[in-house]
Amino acid sequence: MLENRLPTRQTKITGVVLAGGMAQRMGGTDEGLIQLIDRPMIDYVIASLTPQVDTIIINANRNLQQYRHYGYPVVADTIGDFPGPLAGIATALSTAETDLVLTVPCDGPWLPSDLTQRLLDQFTSQNADVCVAHDGNRMQPVFGLFHKRILPDIEDYLSAGERKLQLWLKRVRLATADFSDHPEAFINVNTPEEKERVERILSGSTSTQ
Numbered sequence: 370m371l372e373n374r375l376p377t378r379q380t381k382i383t384g385v386v387l388a389g390g391m392a393q394r395m396g397g398t399d400e401g402l403i404q405l406i407d408r409p410m411i412d413y414v415i416a417s418l419t420p421q422v423d424t425i426i427i428n429a430n431r432n433l434q435q436y437r438h439y440g441y442p443v444v445a446d447t448i449g450d451f452p453g454p455l456a457g458i459a460t461a462l463s464t465a466e467t468d469l470v471l472t473v474p475c476d477g478p479w480l481p482s483d484l485t486q487r488l489l490d491q492f493t494s495q496n497a498d499v500c501v502a503h504d505g506n507r508m509q510p511v512f513g514l515f516h517k518r519i520l521p522d523i524e525d526y527l528s529a530g531e532r533k534l535q536l537w538l539k540r541v542r543l544a545t546a547d548f549s550d551h552p553e554a555f556i557n558v559n560t561p562e563e564k565e566r567v568e569r570i571l572s573g574s575t576s577t578q
């Protein structure tokens with residue numbers, strides 16, 4: 370059972386680690402389980418996410434047994450063929466018991482410690498359906514806060530054969546939260562070269578700047 374270490378927050382939030390991609394640029398290796406220095410990549414994400422949410426779900430499409438070792442529910446996409454992150458978001462929204470779901474990718478080891486708070490502030494003040502992070506140049510929609518009420522619209526969109534998360538966002542009341550002061554948050558590991566770079570940064574031999 371997770372302790373909610375944000376006593377001022379009344380709204381319950383489920384954190385979802387999106388680990389359901391094919392990771393083609395990684396040669397198809399299951400991204401969340403790739404070793405970064407001495408631990409699977411998802412360990413870093415879960416460690417940063419835990420104090421920010423009330424409960425966690427892992428969304429994965431392979432190696433479900435290994436993901437279950439973390440002790441959280443592991444859910445596979447309800448739509449097959451790896452249609453993209455929106456399928457993972459839909460799966461999470463249909464599984465979560467809270468109205469609000471925070472998504473993060475499994476391949477970014479530096480989640481801001483105030484990710485939830487900043488997304489929730491903008492979500493609430495802009496009366497949004499969805500609030501996503503903005504890095505100063507562009508939206509980073511897999512770092513997002515989604516309300517359960519938009520699930521039917523995602524399902525319609527996916528059933529129509531649409532896939533693109535960025536385009537789907539045009540259909541909802543969208544807020545963004547500024548994280549331009551956290552450029553490291555959006556460094557993610559998509560290729561073996563990026564993995565090497567991130568490992569160098571984590572081991573302290575170089576900086577994120």
Ligand SMILES: Nc1nc2c(ncn2[C@@H]2O[C@H](COP(=O)(O)OP(=O)(O)O)[C@@H](O)[C@H]2O)c(=O)[nH]1
Nearest residue numbers: 387388389390391451452453454456457474475
């Ligand atoms: N559930 C699910 N998640 C996916 C799928 N494709 C990608 N993802 C997840 O979405 C996130 C972003 O995917 P990634 O390939 O790293 O995209 P990029 O970093 O934006 O180029 C990662 O956490 C992936 O695991 C999918 O088909 N289903």
Ligand SMILES: [Mg+2]
Nearest residue numbers: 476557558559
């Ligand atoms: Mg990525």
